[in-house]
Amino acid sequence: MPKNFADRLLDAIDEKQNPSCVGLDPVVSDIPSTLKKRLLDEYKGRMESGNKWKVLFEATGEAIFRFNQGIIDASSEIVPVFKPNMAFHQQYGPEGVHAFWRTVDYIRQKGALVIADVKLEDIGKTASFYARGFLGAVELIDGTMASSFNVDAVTLSPYIGSDSVGEFVKVCAEHGKGGFVLDKTSNPSSGELQDLKLDDRHGGRLLYEHTALLIEQWSAALKGERGYASLGAVVGANYPEQAVRCREIMPNAVILVPAYGAQGGTGKDTIPNFNEDGYGAIVNNSSMLIFAYKFEPYRSRFGEEKFAEAARESALAMREDVISAMRSSGKIPSKW
Amino acid sequence: MPKNFADRLLDAIDEKQNPSCVGLDPVVSDIPSTLKKRLLDEYKGRMESGNKWKVLFEATGEAIFRFNQGIIDASSEIVPVFKPNMAFHQQYGPEGVHAFWRTVDYIRQKGALVIADVKLEDIGKTASFYARGFLGAVELIDGTMASSFNVDAVTLSPYIGSDSVGEFVKVCAEHGKGGFVLDKTSNPSSGELQDLKLDDRHGGRLLYEHTALLIEQWSAALKGERGYASLGAVVGANYPEQAVRCREIMPNAVILVPAYGAQGGTGKDTIPNFNEDGYGAIVNNSSMLIFAYKFEPYRSRFGEEKFAEAARESALAMREDVISAMRSSGKIPSKW
Numbered sequence: 001m002p003k004n005f006a007d008r009l010l011d012a013i014d015e016k017q018n019p020s021c022v023g024l025d026p027v028v029s030d031i032p033s034t035l036k037k038r039l040l041d042e043y044k045g046r047m048e049s050g051n052k053w054k055v056l057f058e059a060t061g062e063a064i065f066r067f068n069q070g071i072i073d074a075s076s077e078i079v080p081v082f083k084p085n086m087a088f089h090q091q092y093g094p095e096g097v098h099a100f101w102r103t104v105d106y107i108r109q110k111g112a113l114v115i116a117d118v119k120l121e122d123i124g125k126t127a128s129f130y131a132r133g134f135l136g137a138v139e140l141i142d143g144t145m146a147s148s149f150n151v152d153a154v155t156l157s158p159y160i161g162s163d164s165v166g167e168f169v170k171v172c173a174e175h176g177k178g179g180f181v182l183d184k185t186s187n188p189s190s191g192e193l194q195d196l197k198l199d200d201r202h203g204g205r206l207l208y209e210h211t212a213l214l215i216e217q218w219s220a221a222l223k224g225e226r227g228y229a230s231l232g233a234v235v236g237a238n239y240p241e242q243a244v245r246c247r248e249i250m251p252n253a254v255i256l257v258p259a260y261g262a263q264g265g266t267g268k269d270t271i272p273n274f275n276e277d278g279y280g281a282i283v284n285n286s287s288m289l290i291f292a293y294k295f296e297p298y299r300s301r302f303g304e305e306k307f308a309e310a311a312r313e314s315a316l317a318m319r320e321d322v323i324s325a326m327r328s329s330g331k332i333p334s335k336w
Numbered sequence: 337m338p339k340n341f342a343d344r345l346l347d348a349i350d351e352k353q354n355p356s357c358v359g360l361d362p363v364v365s366d367i368p369s370t371l372k373k374r375l376l377d378e379y380k381g382r383m384e385s386g387n388k389w390k391v392l393f394e395a396t397g398e399a400i401f402r403f404n405q406g407i408i409d410a411s412s413e414i415v416p417v418f419k420p421n422m423a424f425h426q427q428y429g430p431e432g433v434h435a436f437w438r439t440v441d442y443i444r445q446k447g448a449l450v451i452a453d454v455k456l457e458d459i460g461k462t463a464s465f466y467a468r469g470f471l472g473a474v475e476l477i478d479g480t481m482a483s484s485f486n487v488d489a490v491t492l493s494p495y496i497g498s499d500s501v502g503e504f505v506k507v508c509a510e511h512g513k514g515g516f517v518l519d520k521t522s523n524p525s526s527g528e529l530q531d532l533k534l535d536d537r538h539g540g541r542l543l544y545e546h547t548a549l550l551i552e553q554w555s556a557a558l559k560g561e562r563g564y565a566s567l568g569a570v571v572g573a574n575y576p577e578q579a580v581r582c583r584e585i586m587p588n589a590v591i592l593v594p595a596y597g598a599q600g601g602t603g604k605d606t607i608p609n610f611n612e613d614g615y616g617a618i619v620n621n622s623s624m625l626i627f628a629y630k631f632e633p634y635r636s637r638f639g640e641e642k643f644a645e646a647a648r649e650s651a652l653a654m655r656e657d658v659i660s661a662m663r664s665s666g667k668i669p670s671k672w
Contacts, residue, residue, distance in 0.1 A: 025462065028475050036477050053482060060477040087462045091469025093484050094434035101429050119457055121493060123523040126361065126423045133427025139364050141372050141396040146389060148429050157457060159495045160521050161528035185496050187459040192497035192550060199533045199540065207543070210532060 002176030004224035005153055006232075006254055009178070010279055012080035012113055017336050018319045019279075019326075021115065021256070022075055022311075023286025024084040024103060026064045030291050032304035035070075039063050061095035064088070067307075068103040071290050074308035075315040076110035081152075083256075083284055085117040104151055114151040115256070119182065121157040121164040130154075131171035153178035155234060155256070158211050165218050169231060173221055178230035178254075181215050183246060184208040186236025186259035208242060212249040219253060228254050228280065235273060237265030237283065243272035247280070255281045260318070261288030267318075267325035274326065278333035283322055289314045338512030340560035341489055342568075342590055345514070346615055348416035348449055353672050354655045355615075355662075357451065357592070358411055358647075359622030360420035360439060362400045366627050368640035371406075375399050397431035400424070403643075404439040407626050410644035411651040412446035417488075419592075419620055421453040440487055450487040451592070455518065457493040457500040466490075467507035489514035491570060491592070494547050501554050505567060509557055514566035514590075517551050519582060520544040522572025522595035544578060548585040555589060564590050564616065571609060573601025573619065579608035583616070591617045596654070597624030603654075603661035610662065614669035619658055625650045 013019050028036075043059040072082065084107075089100035100116075107114045120130045132138050134154050137145040156165055156179045168179050184194055194208040202210060212233060219229035232254035235246050246255065255273045259265040260283050273281035292298040292314035293307040302310035326332040349355050364372075379395040408418065420443075425436035436452075443450045456466045468474050470490050473481040489508075492501055492515045504515050520530055530544040538546060548569060555565035568590035571582050582591065591609045595601040596619050609617035628634040628650035629643040638646035662668040 027461075027465075028477060029479075040478055056476045056478065056480070056482070057484075063477045085458070085462060087458055087465040087469070090433070091465045091474045091484055093437050093469070094430045096469075097426070097433040098430035119493070121455055122421070122423055123521060125363075126421060129363075129423040129427045133423070133429070133432075138427045140392045141364060141399045142376055142392065143365075144392070146392070148393075148427055157455070157493050157495050159493050159518055159529055160523060161525035161530075163523035163525040166525075182495055185459060187496060187499035189497035189499040189502075193495055193543070193547070194497075196538060196543065196546060197535045199535045202532060204535065207529070207532065211529070214528060 004222070005172065005176055005178030005230035006222070006228040007224035007226050008152070008176070009081065009113060009254060009282070010226045010228060013279070013282070014333065014335070016078060016080045017323070018079055019282050020079055020315070020318055020322055021081045021083050021282050021284040022071065022079050022289055022315065023117070023258070023284045024068050024071065024082055024290065025286040026067050026088050026290070028060060028063065030294065031063055031067045032293070032307050034305055035066060036063050039066070057092055057095040060092055061099040064096065065099040065102050068099070069106055070308035071311050072106055072110055074312040076107070076112045078312070078315045078319060079112065081113040081115060081282060082107045083115040083117050085286070101149065104149055115153045115155065115180065116149060116151040117155050119155050119157050121160045123160060124163050124167060127164045127167035128171070131168045135168070135177040136171040136175050153180060155179070156181045158182060158214065161214070162218065169218055169221055172230055178222070178232070180232045180234050180256040181211070183211050183215060183233040184235045184239050184242045186238050190236070209245055209249060212246050215253060216250045219250070223252065228252050232256060234258065237269045237273070240269050240272045247272060247275065251275070253280065257281050257283045261285040267321035270322060271325055271329045271331060274331040276331055278326060278331050278336070285318055289318060340558070341508065341512055341514030341566035342558070342564040343560035343562050344488070344512070345417065345449060345590060345618070346562045346564060349615070349618070350669065350671070352414060352416045353659070354415055355618050356415055356651070356654055356658055357417045357419050357618050357620040358407065358415050358625055358651065359453070359594070359620045360404050360407065360418055360626065361622040362403050362424050362626070364396060364399065366630065367399055367403045368629070368643050370641050371402060372399050375402070393428055393431040396428055397435040400432065401435040401438050404435070405442055406644035407647050408442055408446055410648040412443070412448045414648070414651045414655060415448065417449040417451060417618060418443045419451040419453050421622070437485065440485055451489045451491065451516065452485060452487040453491050455491050455493050457496045459496060460499050460503060463500045463503035464507070467504045471504070471513035472507040472511045489516060489566070491515070492517045494518060494550065497550070498554065505554055505557055508566055514558070514568070516568045516570050516592040517547070519547050519551060519569040520571045520575050520578045522574050526572070545581055545585060548582050551589060552586045555586070559588065564588050568592060570594065573605045573609070576605050576608045583608060583611065587611070589616065593617050593619045597621040603657035606658060607661055607665045607667060610667040612667055614662060614667050614672070621654055625654065
């Protein structure tokens with residue numbers, strides 16, 4: 001029986017005394033130009049002799065992988081979990097997905113956990129193939145089964161309901177993996193659906209509260225030994241009041257908290273997502289951390305050549321910020 | 337200014353006098369064993385001399401592509417649009433996405449349209465990268481822009497709201513592309529969220545009706561010359577009453593109708609999705625069509641070697657069924 005994902009995640013958070021997550025959102029125009037220039041030189045010969053467009057896509061995938069690798073090298077001692085987002089990779093087709101695949105593999109080599117940010121949903125059988133591809137085992141042409149992306153958890157969307165999420169829960173139970181279902185997302189328009197008020201038959205709840213109830217039900221099959229479940233929720237750091245409600249409805253969920261950094265959230269804003277025991281949340285930072293070299297106070301101290309060191313400093317500052325907010329609120333693991 | 341997607345879709349439907357769509361859901365265990373055996377022979381040498389697992393993934397991707405190719409060859413004269421689903425491809429990582437990429441390219445070569453069934457959503461900037469990758473142009477390592485997957489339309493999920501869908505709408509407007517937003521999906525549990533009753537402030541509507549209103553608003557920027565919009569909705573053939581409501585709320589939407597065939601829908605069930613003018617719906621058939629060789633009446637007439645001919649017969653039968661239901665209801669284009 002593989003170890004439960006929530007247990008593995010809490011152990012990893014304890015080991016690094018850090019409930020934060022690095023979001024790998026590699027925007028090619030923001031990748032240091034020195035790194036891109038070196039690669040263009042490396043690929044120059046192939047570009048001149050072969051299919052230029054194909055080689056350019058390959059070189060772009062390589063730039064993304066090397067950038068991710070730099071960030072992972074610089075921060076995997078500090079952070080327990082990385083969250084590569086598929087959009088930034090898949091936009092380049094198979095070459096981009098190859099960069100995603102190698103990134104996942106590299107994170108695992110460095111001993112950190114991987115959440116694939118893919119926001120998947122589909123009906124029954126189709127969802128099961130996504131689940132097997134990212135979390136379980138796929139059937140190859142000769143009938144053998146093999147693990148494929150083999151990440152630790154994925155993000156999921158709830159609109160299709162149990163027929164989608166349930167397929168992921170089955171694979172998670174079998175393989176010790178996890179999921180985070182979109183509940184109250186960090187974007188300004190998230191209320192268009194998520195804050196809709198339901199009628200009295202549904203207790204006058206808002207839609208995100210109803211989604212939270214469903215997540216609580218779906219997660220029942222995935223409880224770990226440390227009291228948390230391997231199916232959690234996504235709740236933006238910029239909606240602290242909603243986080244309080246989510247925490248009440250889903251006491252055993254691990255909440256993935258985006259919108260720290262770029263979207264304005266601070267360590268203090270993330271506190272409602274934690275339980276009194278100091279667990280139950282993982283705070284994500286993407287652009288402001290991985291592209292720290294572009295922003296003060298890092299820009300003046302690190303040139304673009306030192307983008308990875310800037311990211312490391314930013315990861316350390318984030319840990320300090322989140323932990324000091326946890327300490328002030330009293331929500332900090334007793335053994336830290 | 338590129339031609340509007342809805343106009344292109346209606347023209348293609350007219351050209352083939354067929355409002356149906358072939359869903360490419362290639363399940364490896366259902367691909368004819370003769371095709372797989374031939375490929376295993378072809379790849380045998382490489383498997384023995386190289387990295388066996390890597391070669392097995394490549395061979396699996398090749399099997400998927402060749403299967404899709406057989407279906408496309410047999411049916412692209414009959415059907416105007418194909419809908420490859422990412423799940424069945426992406427489960428095999430970069431090799432699977434490569435098969436998806438080649439499939440898209442092959443469909444375009446055959447002069448049919450492509451809807452990528454990806455059910456995408458993400459916040460703002462991230463959604464824009466998905467939109468560019470599937471529908472627009474991506475920035476390569478040297479700063480040049482290139483089209484990537486270059487499909488005609490994608491499926492989308494609405495939970496995140498305008499911040500997600502709006503990014504796709506922008507790219508659709510610029511590149512003459514389209515989208516279909518999940519509204520009332522065909523699965524049994526779709527009501528868990530989609531049938532929730534909202535309170536009186538929202539007119540006591542059900543959630544899927546509210547989603548339909550949002551789709552109607554989002555689609556305003558994408559109206560074509562033939563009266564339809566390039567942003568449509570997904571409404572399952574097995575929910576005909578809900579289809580009537582969706583049709584009322586979104587008079588100018590093209591509705592993508594799954595659940596014909598495998599999920600029990602017939603031509604008659606799809607009629608509420610059409611407008612009186614005989615347009616406004618595209619009916620999808622996946623497994624029952626592409627794997628027709630496994631089911632009667634095709635199984636006895638075609639062996640697995642003739643899986644493509646079985647699919648062709650099934651596509652012809654589906655056109656006949658849908659068109660005769662359209663004719664009986666009076667909802668058929670006047671010029672057919």
